[in-house]
Amino acid sequence: SLPVNDIRRLSDLHPKPQDINYQYGTAGFRTLGKVLDSVLFRVGILAALRSKKLDGKTIGVMVTASHNPEPDNGVKLVDPRGEMLESSWESHATVLANTPSTDEFISALQDFVKTTKIDISKPARVVYARDTRPSGPALVAALEDGLKAMSAEGRNAGVTTTPILHYLVRTINTKGSKESYGTDTEEGYYTKLSSAFNKLMVGRPPRPPLVIDCANGVGALAARVLSRYLVNSLPVELENTAIDTPGALNNSCGADFVKVNQKLPPSLTDLLGPCQRGCSLDGDADRLIYFYLDEHRQFHMLDGDKITTLVASFIVELVKTVGLSEKLKVGVVQTAYANGSSTKYLSERLPVKCVPTGVKHLHHAAEQYDIGVYFEANGHGTVVFSQPAQDLIFSHQPSTPTQLTALTHLQNILNVINQTVGDALSDMLLVEVVLAHKSYGGAEWDSLYTDLPNRLVKVVVPDRNIFKTVDAERRLVSPGALQNKIDELVTKYSEGRSFVRPSGTEDVVRVYAEATTRRQTDDLAFRVAGLVY
Template identity: 40%
Template sequence: MDEEQRKILLESASRFPKPQGVKLSYGTAGFRADASILSSTVFRVGILAALRSLKTQSFIGLMITASHNQVSDNGVKVADPSGGMLTQEWEPFADAMANAVDAEDLVQLITDFAKKENISFGADHSGQVLLGRDTRPSGESLLEAAKQGVNSIVGSFAADKGVLTTPQLHWMVRCANKGMRVSELDYFEQLSNSFGCLIDLIPQKTMLQLMDDTLKVDGANGVGGEKLEELKKLLKGLVIQVHNSGKEGGFLNDRVGADYVQKEKIVPCGFGPNDVGIRCASLDGDADRLVYFRVLSESNNKIDLVDGDKILSLFALFMKEQLSILNKKENENANNDHPVQLGVVQTAYANGASTIYLKQMGLEVVFTPTGVKYLHEKAADYDIGIYFEANGHGAILFSEHFLCWLEAKNSELASISKGTEQQKAALRLLAVSKLINQAVGDALSGLLLVEAILQHMGWSIQKWSELYQDLPSRQIKVKVADRTAVITTNAETVVVRPSGLQEVIDAETDKYAKGRSFIRSSGTKDVIHVCAEASTQEAADSLAK
C-alpha cells in the first residue's frame, strides 16, 4: 500500500469512528444491529467489498438490509462473484475490520491482509461494487457510508443500483460477471418470460381443472411488495393482489411478513374474513423468503401454513416428473444416456414428515448444518439440487454441465420430433433454470414457480397442503453459561460433547411415538436451541421440555 492510499484510508476512516462497546460478528446474514450504530461497520464493509473485487477481478455486491428484522434495525452483507454469499474464508477478516478500534488499527489490518492475499492497489487495479438497499429509512445514509468505503480504495468504483430486493442484487452481481445486462427491467423480463413459457407448456387436460387464478400476497410492508407491483404488470395467466405493499401506512415486518406468518401461524395484518379459502402468500422484508397460507375461518385468525418444506416438496415432485418424462425412451434415435443427479438438501429443522415424503418419492435427501450457506453449497454438488428451509428460504440450482446437456438434448429432440412430451419436459426444465434465481433464495421467482406448478397440476392450495401431514413439533431456547460447551456432529443432530448427553437425549426420545429431538448451540448468544417432534402436540411439548 503506497502513502497516498494510506492517507486516504486514514482520513476517510476517521469520519466513521467505531462506537465504543460494540462488537459485531459476520454470519449468514452479514452484520446486523440497530441502525444507529452501523455507519462505521457499513463503511468498513465497503472497503472489504472493494478489496474482494480487486482480489477476484470481478463485480462484487454490497446489500444494506436487515431482512425480517424490525424497521429500526439494519445490516450489510457482501455478494461474491457467483452472486452467492461472501466466502467463509473472508469472514474472520470481516469481523476483524468491523471491530478494529480506530483508523490506525484498521489501516494496519488492511495492509497486512492485502499483503497476505496478494491484493494490489492503485488506479490500474480497478474494483467494481454494486450497491443496493431495501426500503428502511436508515438505508440511504448507510448506503452513503458504503459508497465512501468503496471509494476510499484507489481505483474502486461504487455503482448505486437503488432500492432492490436482496435477491435482485445477488442476481445482478452474478449476471454482471457473466457479461449479461443487469438492469432491474432485465430481471423482471427474465422472470416473466420464463413464467410465461411454463404457462404455455401446461398440458391441455389440466386447463379445465384450474382453481382460482387469483393470488393474494402479503408484501411485509417492504421492498418485495413494491417490486411485485411492478413485476405483475408483465405477467399473463395470473392475477396478483398485493397487500402490505408499504403504501398503506403499515410498518415493515410489524405483524406481517413470512417470518411472522411462519413462526406465529396466524393471519398477518391486512388479511381477514374476506380471504377465507383463498390462496395467499407472504414475503419477508427483503423478499428472500416465501411461505403460503390459507385463512381457515371467519371467526378466528388461524391459518393452514404451507411452509418452505412443502414448497420444496412441490418443486421436487415437479422436477422428478419432468425428468421422468425426459428419460422415457420413446424414440430409438434419442440419446438418454445421461444419469441426472437430482438431490434434495435439508437441515435438521425440516419437519420429519417432509423428509419421509421426499424419501418415499425415491429422492436422495441429505442434511447440512443450519444456515443457507451450507445448504446452497451442498445443493451445488448435484445436476439439480433443491434446498429449502422451513422458514421459506431456498432455491433450485442447476449445474452448468447439466444445462449444456439439456440444451443439446432439447435441440436433438426438436430435430427428431418437435412438440413431443419429451421436448416439452426439456423446455420446462430450461424455463425453471431461468425462472429460479441461481444466486440465492428469491421469494419473487419462487412464488412464480409455485404458481406455474399449481396451474400445471391443476391443484388448489388445499390439495398442495395435503401432500403430507406435518408432525407436531416444539422449539424452545435454554439459557446456559457457555454455549461452546455443546459440540455437535452429523449436521448438528448428534451431540459429541458433553460426553453422555446424547445417550440421555436418545433415551428420552425413545419414550415417544415418532419421537425425534436434537439440540444445537446458538451462533450468537449463550443459548441452546432444543427441537422436538412426536406424534401429538402434547407429546412434542413434553419431549422438548
C-alpha cells in the same frame, strides 16, 4: 500501496464504538442499525479489496436485516457468481470490523493486503443495494465513503430485494460471456422471470388471485413491478405494502411471522377466502411461505419443506418425460429443521442430504447434484443446475412431441428460477407453475405428506458458545451430558425428535422438537428447553 491518507481521513468520520464486538455470521453483520456505521465504512473497503483480489470482478453488498425487527440492520457481501462471500473472508471481515482505532484499522488492512496477496493496482467494482429500513440511507452513505477511500467504482442499485442484488452481481460478471445470466438491470430480471413464467402458463385455466403478504418491506415494491408483467398469467393481490409506516416492517406479518407462529398474519384474516391460497415474503424478499384456508376456514401452512417436495417432484417428472433420468440426477438438501415427514417422503424417492443451518451450506451441497433443490424449512431456498445439466437441457434433441413439450417446460423453468440465492418472488412463480400444471389447490399440494407437529423455541443462556454440535447440528457434544438427557427424553415420545443448537444470528440457543401430537410436541420442546436453561 493502500491509499492510506484517504482511508485515514474518511475512517475518522466513522469511528468504531468502543464497547461493541461485531461478528460476520451466517447472515453477514447484523445488529441494531444505529451501531453499524463504522462496519459499513469498513465493509466498503473490504468489498473493494475483494474485487481487486478477484481481478476487478464486481462484488455485491446488500444492506438488510431481512426478517428481523425494523430497528435492526445488517450487511453482507456477495461474491461474483452471486453467491455468499467465501467463508475464509468472513473472519477477515470480523477482524477488520473490530479493530478499535483508525490507526489499528489501517495496519490491519496493510497486514491483510500482504498476507492475502492483493494487488492494489487492480480495479475495484462494487454494486450495492438496501432494503426499506429507515437506517438504510445513512448506512449506504457510510459504505460509499468506504468505496471512495479506495477509489472503487460503485453502482448504486437503490432500494431492492436481496435476490435482485444477487442477480445483478451475476449478470454484471457474466455479461457477454457464454455463461450470460441475463441483462444486468432490474428490468432484465423481471423480464427474464416473467417471460419464462408466462410461457409456462399459456393455455392453463385462469387461477384464483394469489394474496401476497409483502411484510411491509421491499418485496412490496418488487411484487408491484412484477405484477405488471403478469397481468395475463397470474392475478395477485398485494397486502402489507406499507413501506413508509414506521414500525410496520415484519411486524405481525411476513414469512418469519407465519412460520414461527404457524398462523395467518392478523391483517389477512378478513381477506383470505375459504380455499384461497396466499403467501408471505420476508423483509428482503428472499424467503417464501405459502398458506391456504380450507373450506372450514382452517389455516394450513406450506413451508420450505412443502415447496421442496412440490418442486423436486415436478422436476423429476419432467426429466423423466424428456428421457433424461439417467443423465440428470435430481437431489434435495435440507437442514435439521426440515419436518421429519418431509424427509421421510423425499428419502423414499430421491437422494436427500442434511447439512448445517445457513444457506451457503445448502447451496454448496445442492451444487453436487446435476439438479439440486434446497430449501430451509423457513422458506429460503432455490434450485441449482450444474453447467453440464444446463447445457444438456438446452441442446438435447427430443424424439417425440411429448418429450419436446416437457423439455421446453424444463428450459422455461430454468429461467424462472433465480439460481444465485433463495428468491421469494422467483420461488413463488415456480410454485404457481407447478400448481397450475398439476391442477393443484393448496389442499392437494398439502396432501403429499402430513407435517408432524413441531415447535421451535428460543432460550436465552449466559453463553451460547458453549453449545457445540456435530452431525449437521443434530447432536450436541458440549455441554457434557446434555445430549444424553435429550436422547433419554426423546424416547418417551412417539416419533419424537429434538435438537439444540446455538443460533448463528441471535444471542440465543434454539430448541426444536417434533412428535405425533401438538401436545406431545410442546411438552417435549418445553422439557428440552428446561434442560438447556
